[in-house]
Amino acid sequence: MKTKTNRLTKVVKEHRIKPSSTVPTGPFILPLLPYPAHALEPHIDRRTMEIHHDKHHGAYVANLNNALLGTNVESLSIEDICINISSYPVTVRNNAGGHYNHSLLWTIMSPKGGGSPHGVLLDAINDAFGSFEEFKRQFSSAGSNRFGSGWVWLIITKDKLIISSTPNQDNPLMDVAEVKGFPILGMDVWEHAYYLKYQNRRPDYITAFWNVINWDEVAKRFTTSKL
Ligand code: MN
Numbered sequence: 001m002k003t004k005t006n007r008l009t010k011v012v013k014e015h016r017i018k019p020s021s022t023v024p025t026g027p028f029i030l031p032l033l034p035y036p037a038h039a040l041e042p043h044i045d046r047r048t049m050e051i052h053h054d055k056h057h058g059a060y061v062a063n064l065n066n067a068l069l070g071t072n073v074e075s076l077s078i079e080d081i082c083i084n085i086s087s088y089p090v091t092v093r094n095n096a097g098g099h100y101n102h103s104l105l106w107t108i109m110s111p112k113g114g115g116s117p118h119g120v121l122l123d124a125i126n127d128a129f130g131s132f133e134e135f136k137r138q139f140s141s142a143g144s145n146r147f148g149s150g151w152v153w154l155i156i157t158k159d160k161l162i163i164s165s166t167p168n169q170d171n172p173l174m175d176v177a178e179v180k181g182f183p184i185l186g187m188d189v190w191e192h193a194y195y196l197k198y199q200n201r202r203p204d205y206i207t208a209f210w211n212v213i214n215w216d217e218v219a220k221r222f223t224t225s226k227l
Helices: 002-014 046-068 078-083 090-107 119-129 132-145 202-209 215-225
Strands: 150-157 160-167 182-188
Touching: 046 090, 078 090, 090 182, 119 132, 119 160, 119 215, 132 150, 132 160, 132 202, 150 215, 182 215
Parallel strands: none
Antiparallel strands: 150 160, 150 182
16 A cells, blocks of 8 residues: 555656746746636636636747747737748747737726727727728628638738738748738637637627727727827
8 A cells, every 4th residue: 555655646646737837937928818807708718717817828928938948038018929930930920920919919808898989099990991880890800701710800911901810820921821900909810819709609709899999998999000
């Protein structure tokens, strides 16, 4: 009996998870959610937000820091890294994208979100798409049609607003993106963003997403990024 216990103890010890090796300190940190995890209910549920932020985004940050350990790029911003992403290994591409995209996502959602934009942003959307309703239709459709995991974006490129979509954790800042520009709105259509509540019903999640968009934040990104 004693031998068995000792053996088990040894095996457990050998396989112990070492938090310090999976959660390196810096240079990048997981930002706090700007609202409680339950605040976007009923549109996006608490458990999804907790796992999405703490586990998924947390892993992107930890993996990115691990990938950059001992390199001379630790002082670069996440944007600098995205802009030159083709010169990095794919691990950096996936995790730098994951960090940038989710950091943006938390800010463009709000418990006081939804409705429609106004002012210069609404004017620009009307100019680009004809109407806000038509923009919603095209953006939602891009989300439904994104095969597999990815993102849909509203970006500024050459002072024009356009909708684009990227696979995996790529984003429009990346030099590898098919359509490049500055994202002012992003929608995560990975299953991890909706599966607990909506299962396979991505279109229902997309419909719900319109109720949490923080248009004030999107407008701020729009006005401060126009040349
Ligand atoms: Mn996600």
